[in-house]
Amino acid sequence: MTVVDRVAAPAEAPASAPRERGEAAPGLERDGVLRTCSIGALQLEAGGALPEVELAYETWGTLNADASNAVLIQHALTGDTHVAQGHADQPGWWDSLVGPGKPVDTDRYFVVAANMIGGCYGSTGPASPDPDGLPWGSRFPFVTIRDSVRAEARLADRLGIRRWHAVVGGSMGGARALEWGLTYPHRVRHCVVVAIGAYSTAEQIALAQAQVLAIRQDPNYRDGDYYGAVPPNAGLGLARRIAHISYRSEPEFSFRFGRRGQGAENPIEASDGAATRGRYQVESYLDHQADKLVRRFDANSYVILTEALMSHDVGRGRGGAERALSAAGSEFFIASVTSDRLYFPEQSEQLARWLPGEVPVYTIDAKIGHDGFLTEIGQLGPELRRRVFTL
Amino acid sequence: MTVVDRVAAPAEAPASAPRERGEAAPGLERDGVLRTCSIGALQLEAGGALPEVELAYETWGTLNADASNAVLIQHALTGDTHVAQGHADQPGWWDSLVGPGKPVDTDRYFVVAANMIGGCYGSTGPASPDPDGLPWGSRFPFVTIRDSVRAEARLADRLGIRRWHAVVGGSMGGARALEWGLTYPHRVRHCVVVAIGAYSTAEQIALAQAQVLAIRQDPNYRDGDYYGAVPPNAGLGLARRIAHISYRSEPEFSFRFGRRGQGAENPIEASDGAATRGRYQVESYLDHQADKLVRRFDANSYVILTEALMSHDVGRGRGGAERALSAAGSEFFIASVTSDRLYFPEQSEQLARWLPGEVPVYTIDAKIGHDGFLTEIGQLGPELRRRVFTL
Known part of the structure; x- marks a missing residue:
């Protein structure tokens, strides 16, 4: 595989990123260590463009010969790429889901997590230099969930991943997972969407x-x-x-x-x-x-x-959410948190109802509220092993 | 009756009060017109004092000979004293509850509404002059719900009202009604508490x-x-x-x-x-x-x-809310709004459970949320006529 050749040299981690920067052993990717990839200029959905975009990402495990074991895991609003600890010192935010022997078993799957464009964990964002070397600041353009997904598709190209075995996310990460499924149905086998609905509601x-x-x-x-x-x-x-x-x-x-x-x-x-x-x-x-x-x-x-999260709407330009979802091509795994009062379980039910076929909604039974998608994600492990991560 | 003699001359309405100032006919109070009453210095629960307090209030109807038909109606956080239109041009915020022929019938009851101390609708507040004539501003003291209730008790004294037939309020007005019932059990016959619990919760x-x-x-x-x-x-x-x-x-x-x-x-x-x-x-x-x-x-x-609303806790200094409520002496009428997600119906249920005897919780069936206590108060009319306003 030619992943290492294709990606740019790791950039400096942002000062705010609290994690160790590991040295990659020659010819061997280290798990859970930040690196970056240049994906070129990006035209944006709302108009405007970013002339040169870098995506920061981490990986765990090894891509297999036919590139069929790749999994993309999407972070939430203030999340970062450090899904699992890997070889770093810092624990990951989904260690109970991702790692050796875990439901998303990094001995079997090649896991990727990218920082959203506009973020502050290594990808091109408002603090990044513009072509003149000055921080973008107020001039950073308005980006949508779909812009991030299109950027991530370029990263997938460069990593040699034509089709993800699964794209997985919770909250805003779930919005990106869902957009992957709708934008690139042939590139997403399983789409795992936790604690978010088909669009951001008025509330x-x-x-x-x-x-x-x-x-x-x-x-x-x-x-x-x-x-x-x-x-x-x-x-x-x-x-x-x-x-x-x-x-x-x-x-x-x-x-x-x-x-x-x-x-x-x-x-x-x-x-x-x-x-x-x-x-x-x-x-x-x-x-x-x-x-x-x-x-x-x-x-x-x-x-x-x-x-960008306000812009979340799988129905935009597709005849509405119900119609867009009814034409979806991936296999969907939908889950909600019982006590979530930001992304109500009913919104996950609606999402599942609009998808083709009978799509169950799995439940994280937690009293904590929306954050159960982080703290109690392990509850989905058995069903995820049975339905999605069967290797 | 000596009400007119006992109250101070009406002060100017605050600039922000949008309502007409009516001229009182000689010897006759006009309904729903702002006037003020000086109640002297007030020592405050949290320490500190206000050297000279005025309470702004409105009245509707006529106090009867034995002063047994008086009703105090308490406004919510940004509410004012204009409960019902009366002789003013401006509609009131509870016109469907209070007025001639309404459940709180101003042909039969003498209704009073006072602006909270600290407010901006005529009572002494942070914009009022201190003894040197300068606005209090940052030096206005911290006041609690109980301070307001003690101030209102002085207004009741000056109006010749020893015991209220009822004290009625929703939201923060309900907190004040409840404190009246607990602080002055012998001065409150009926206590009507809508859309609030026994104390302000952590959320x-x-x-x-x-x-x-x-x-x-x-x-x-x-x-x-x-x-x-x-x-x-x-x-x-x-x-x-x-x-x-x-x-x-x-x-x-x-x-x-x-x-x-x-x-x-x-x-x-x-x-x-x-x-x-x-x-x-x-x-x-x-x-x-x-x-x-x-x-x-x-x-x-x-x-x-x-x-002040954060301070709401009927149990403070009384051995906790459950104990305080179990010793309450008024007749309570408790109600909640079905869709309220700020003051949950469960909190009204808890309040009712802790009161002596069997206290039902009446329901305003509204989809709007907490504001149903304003927009749909009319739903409580029949039960209020049956249980509280029986004249």
């Missing part, structure tokens, strides 16, 4: 708008041209809080935090008669979630990927 | 935190000292968007807006290859909701009342 768009505004209204955002200056951390942190509430369930918050104060802080006590008070535990928790994201994610990428 | 606190941060992070907020300068409209507008999503249901958004673009705007079209695109209808709708609130509400009041 999902509304929540996304609030998050985007939280960032845009931060004076440090400067319309996206803040590189080299103070980044809009407060705005990004607020966006994360809004999002994180939607990722979890009400019982989860009640069980973990109730009305307790944080440590010795008293939420019903003012200092000096002024409007200052201690924090509730749940406030401190969301402060922490915000702080963690701000340290690892770029605000421009958050805006760009969130607006 | 309700989390959503409130996001809204407060949206305002605090607006550079025009200046810690609350923005009077005379540009107010933090962007922050207040974002807070409203976050809140409004929680007030409505997912099916409501899907039904009304789906994925449609606003007018001729195309959400999947970039101008000049830049990251600008048209808006979805739901974005335009939330822009409109934000704009409407910004024109009528003060950001400081939004922060202060939201933090």
